[in-house]
Amino acid sequence: MERLLTNxxxxxxxxLFVIGFVTLLLHNxxxxxxxxxxxxxxxxxxxxxxxxxxxxxFAPIIIDEFKGVSGYINPIPSSLMLTGIVVAVSTTxxxxxxTVKIHEKFGTIExxxxxxxxNEVR
Amino acid sequence: MIITxxxxxxxxxxxxxxxxxxxxxxxxxxxxxxxxxFFVCCALFLISLEYTINNGSYLYKIGHFNAPYGIxxxxxxxxxxxxxxxxxxxxxxxxxxxxxxxxxxxxxxIPLYYLLxxxxxxxxxxxxxxxxxxxxxxxxxxxNLASCGIVVIKDNxxxxxxxxxxxxxxxxxxxxxxxxxxxxxxxTGHLNMTYIQKTLAITYMNYPNAIFITIxxxxxxxxxxxxxxxxxxxxxxxxxxxxxxSSAILSSLVLKAYIIFLLKxxxxxxxxxxxxxxxxxxxxLVVGSLGMIMGSVLAIYQKHIKKIIAYSSVAQLGYIFFSxxxxxxxxxxxxxxxxxxxxxxxxxxxxxxGAIMENIGEKDVTKLKGAGKEMPYTFAMFFIASLSMxxxxxxxxxxxxxxxxxxxxxxxxxxxxxxxxxxxxxxAVYYLPVIIxxxxxxxxxxxxxxxxxxxxxxxxxxxxxxIAAVLFTGIASYSIIELISAGISIGGI
Numbered sequence: 001m002e003r004l005l006t007n008x009x010x011x012x013x014x015x016l017f018v019i020g021f022v023t024l025l026l027h028n029x030x031x032x033x034x035x036x037x038x039x040x041x042x043x044x045x046x047x048x049x050x051x052x053x054x055x056x057x058f059a060p061i062i063i064d065e066f067k068g069v070s071g072y073i074n075p076i077p078s079s080l081m082l083t084g085i086v087v088a089v090s091t092t093x094x095x096x097x098x099t100v101k102i103h104e105k106f107g108t109i110e111x112x113x114x115x116x117x118x119n120e121v122r
Numbered sequence: 123m124i125i126t127x128x129x130x131x132x133x134x135x136x137x138x139x140x141x142x143x144x145x146x147x148x149x150x151x152x153x154x155x156x157x158x159x160f161f162v163c164c165a166l167f168l169i170s171l172e173y174t175i176n177n178g179s180y181l182y183k184i185g186h187f188n189a190p191y192g193i194x195x196x197x198x199x200x201x202x203x204x205x206x207x208x209x210x211x212x213x214x215x216x217x218x219x220x221x222x223x224x225x226x227x228x229x230x231x232i233p234l235y236y237l238l239x240x241x242x243x244x245x246x247x248x249x250x251x252x253x254x255x256x257x258x259x260x261x262x263x264x265x266n267l268a269s270c271g272i273v274v275i276k277d278n279x280x281x282x283x284x285x286x287x288x289x290x291x292x293x294x295x296x297x298x299x300x301x302x303x304x305x306x307x308x309x310t311g312h313l314n315m316t317y318i319q320k321t322l323a324i325t326y327m328n329y330p331n332a333i334f335i336t337i338x339x340x341x342x343x344x345x346x347x348x349x350x351x352x353x354x355x356x357x358x359x360x361x362x363x364x365x366x367x368s369s370a371i372l373s374s375l376v377l378k379a380y381i382i383f384l385l386k387x388x389x390x391x392x393x394x395x396x397x398x399x400x401x402x403x404x405x406x407l408v409v410g411s412l413g414m415i416m417g418s419v420l421a422i423y424q425k426h427i428k429k430i431i432a433y434s435s436v437a438q439l440g441y442i443f444f445s446x447x448x449x450x451x452x453x454x455x456x457x458x459x460x461x462x463x464x465x466x467x468x469x470x471x472x473x474x475x476g477a478i479m480e481n482i483g484e485k486d487v488t489k490l491k492g493a494g495k496e497m498p499y500t501f502a503m504f505f506i507a508s509l510s511m512x513x514x515x516x517x518x519x520x521x522x523x524x525x526x527x528x529x530x531x532x533x534x535x536x537x538x539x540x541x542x543x544x545x546x547x548x549x550a551v552y553y554l555p556v557i558i559x560x561x562x563x564x565x566x567x568x569x570x571x572x573x574x575x576x577x578x579x580x581x582x583x584x585x586x587x588x589i590a591a592v593l594f595t596g597i598a599s600y601s602i603i604e605l606i607s608a609g610i611s612i613g614g615i
Contacts, residue, residue, distance in 0.1 A: 017301065024294060033290060040297045048304040077307070080256055084300065087263045091293055094267055098274060098289065101282045114283065 009050030016043035030099045030109040034092060041088040045081045052077030125173050126182055129197050129205065132166040133247050135159055140240035143233045153220040156236045160216055160243075164209035171202035175605070181253065181316075190317050196253040199609030200458060203602075204250050204382060207462055208375050210591070211469050212243045217584040218473050219367035225480055226276050226365035235275055239371065242268035246379040255303045255313045255391070258383060262299065262347075266292050269376050272368040273360050284359035291346055291356040298343030305336040306391070315391045326396050333392070337402050340387045348380040350443060351413030354436045358424075361432040366476020369428065373435050373472060374465040381442055381461065385454065388446075398449075407447025411541050413440025418548035425486050427475045430552055431468070434511060437545060438464045444538075445526050452529040455606045456522050462602065463518030463595050467510045470588040474504040477585070481575045487556050494560030496575040499582055501560045503589050508553035510592050513546045518595040525603075 004011045016039055023036025052074035058067065060075035099109055106114050139159040146152050174180070179198030183189070216239065227235055241264060248261035270292070274285035307313060309329050310321040326333055342353070349357040361369045388397055397403060417437030424430045438460070445457040477500050479485050482493050494501040510517035523542055530538045595602065 017297075021294075021297075024290065030286070037290070037293055037297070040294075041300075044297060044300045044304055047301065048307065051304070051308045076313075080313075083256070083260060087260065090267060091263070091289075094270065095286075095289055095293075098270075098282060098286050101274070101277075102286060105279045105282055118283075 009053075010047060013043045013047035013050065016040075016046065019043075028111045028113075030095075030102065030111065033111075034095045034099070037095070038088065038092060041084070041091075045084055045088075048077045048084075049081055125169060126180060126197070128166040128170040128173075129195055129202075129247075129251050130182065130184065132163045132205070132209070133244050133251070135163060135166075136240045136244035136247070140237045140244065143237040143240070146233065149232055152233055152236055153216075156216050156240065157213065157220065159240070160209055160213040163243075163247075164206060164213055167202055167205040167209055170197060171199070171206055174199050174202050175608075179609075190312060190314055193257050194253040194314060194316075195251045196315075197251060199605060201251050203458070203462070203605065203609070204378070205247050207465055208243060208246055208250070208379075211374055211465055211588075212239065212371060214584045214588050214591075215367050215370045215469055215473065218370075218476075218581065219365075221581045222476075222480060223365070223367065226367075228277065231275055235272065238268045238271040238275070239368075242272065242371065243375065246375055249379045250382050253315050255306065255315060255318070259296070259300055259303055262296055262380075262383075265376065265379070266296055266347075269372055272371070273364045275368070276363070276365050278363065280359070280363040284356070284363045288356045288360040291353070295343045295346035298339045298346070302336050302339035302343060302387075305332060305339065309333070309336075315386065318391050319393055322391075322396065323393060333396060334400050334402075337388075337392060337397070337400055340384065341402060341406065344380045344384045344387075345409070348377045348384070349436055349439050351409050351416060351436065351440060354413070354417070354439075357436060358420075358429050358432040361435065361472075362426055362428040366472055366479070369432075370469040370472040370476075373432070374469040377435070377439060378461045378465060381439075381446075381457070385446065385457070389454075403447050403449040405447075406443050407449075407538075410440045410443030410445075410447050411538065413437065414444060414545040415440075415541060415548070418545055418552065421552045422548070424552075425488060427478065427485055427487050427490070427556070428472070430487065430556070431471050431475055434471075434549065434552070435464075435468060437549065438468070438511070440545070441522065441526065441542075444542075445522075445529065448526075448529050448533050448535075450529055450533055451607070451610060452525060452532060454610060455603060456525045456529060458606050459518070459525070459599070459603055460522040463510065463522055463592070466588055466591045466595060467507050467518065470503060470507045470585055470592060471511070473585050473588070474500050474507065477577050477581070478504070481577060487559065490556065491559045491563045492570045493575075494557070495570040495572055497577070498573060499576060500585070501557065503582075503585055505557045506589055507592060508557065510596070512549045512553055516593075516596050518592060518599065521596060521599045 020036045020040030020043060024033050027033055054073045057073045058071060060072040103109050106117060108114060136159060139155055143152055174197060182195040182197055184193045223232060245261040245265040249258050252258050270285050270289040273288060274281050306318055309332060310318045312318045312321060346353045361373050414437045417433050417440055421430050421433035424433060442457050442460050445453045481497060484490060510519040513519040513523045527539045527542055530536060
């Protein structure tokens with residue numbers, strides 16, 4: 001228990017990851033599935049950002065004067081997650097576009113209703 | 123030396139030509155540009171294959187930044203063989219798609235289709251060559267979106283549904299892979315594979331559980347993307363509904379790149395010493411064995427010709443995971459040999475089935491009776507490719523199964539040979555009826571006219587080159603296996 005509290009960033013991110021994972025797998029509504037996927041991605045981002053954070057230091061952006069190497073946090077995880085955000089945004093956009101298409105073709109975005117309609121055709 | 127830059131030039135060429143496509147108005151120019159760039163790409167990788175055979179593998183610094191800070195490509199014999207294979211298969215598939223892509227896709231989307239194919243193949247080559255974990259992740263995501271794109275580009279009910287399923291499943295996979303990379307970064311502080319391995323070799327005793335979790339995350343994440351057995355549910359729908367040339371690329375190339383990355387993670391990033399402490403190889407072995415039996419069993423119940431071939435992919439990927447799970451050098455060699463053999467054979471099968479569905483207009487295998495008389499050449503090529511899948515001697519399918527059997531004896535698990543044999547017999551159960559129905563059912567042959575629905579000769583050329591490649595992979599198996607084993611002994615995977 002004490003370990004979980006000391007590493008509260010990691011605990012929070014794993015809890016978020018599991019919430020996202022379960023939402024993605026178990027919900028019938030496609031929009032909720034996409035939200036679940038986003039929560040999952042954000043959890044990974046939190047995890048990696050927490051790895052680069054050093055208590056009491058500043059964001060690695062130079063304003064006015066350079067504070068020396070020990071003045072800033074580790075910039076690599078932040079820059080990686082910038083790429084991660086771009087990837088997550090494009091995946092979400094693509095998923096939403098396909099959801100619009102599904103609504104066009106099937107008239108619903110509930111997965112169980114889509115499966116029912118398929119079975120009726122057969 | 124300019125030759126050392128050829129792999130990078132090959133990938134950049136594909137990405138640059140990709141985004142020229144939507145600007146070109148004439149369709150024939152687009153097709154020509156696409157084929158030309160794949161041809162140049164294939165030639166570049168052949169030259170770098172020859173270079174690596176003579177000079178050994180090397181690390182290529184992109185932008186001349188030194189290793190832990192910059193991104194590296196590792197160019198070795200294995201990477202070059204796989205890159206040549208990818209470029210060759212996509213050249214042939216693009217050649218075939220030039221003649222009949224209009225059949226599947228509406229006029230306005232043709233430039234976008236070639237854009238997606240270029241981006242997809244470029245990103246797959248990136249996954250194979252890159253030596254940097256995060257770079258591979260970015261390539262995986264690009265490949266993920268592009269491969270879903272070439273499924274949903276055919277604007278049908280089935281395609282949209284299959285594309286959604288595929289995208290959700292593979293986004294789940296990439297989420298797990300990203301978490302695995304985050305774990306590795308937090309344990310070692312590096313993203314370069316060589317440096318991660320160096321650091322892990324010293325410090326892995328400090329993180330006994332975290333390493334196993336990492337291995338699990340990578341195996342499940344990449345297993346979803348490469349259709350490891352219980353996670354294969356998206357594959358049959360996506361591959362069966364996509365246009366013929368898309369499903370050829372999806373089945374023969376896309377799945378394989380993720381397996382190569384899994385091999386890299388297991389052997390180059392984490393290393394044999396740590397892997398042998400965990401039960402992961404046994405789990406992969408069990409999952410592979412299940413895949414090769416269950417994939418074939420599920421295929422028997424299918425009626426749709428492309429679904430049969432798609433489930434057969436699940437079974438063949440079972441063989442690949444089976445040989446990874448053996449964990450010996452021979453196992454890894456056969457994994458890569460089977461990747462080569464399966465890529466050319468499955469591409470030929472999907473193109474044949476696309477031609478059959480297009481000209482006969484029938485996708486139900488029970489209604490294809492006597493169709494062999496109408497399309498003799500196409501069905502003959504389908505027959506040759508399915509013989510390789512079943513594992514008749516001389517064909518690559520037989521050779522990989524033979525050596526896999528030898529490898530199972532080597533690790534002292536000879537009972538697993540029964541599974542290999544059973545799976546081969548099951549393969550015969552669903553491939554041979556298609557052929558027998560097409561050629562030998564007497565009462566249906568009379569009202570059919572010989573060669574009446576055959577494809578024109580120029581459309582058959584790319585498929586026949588692929589069939590020739592199947593035969594070549596089988597006949598030249600000895601030297602190909604020698605080459606792969608030389609690549610493995612020089613620098614790990």
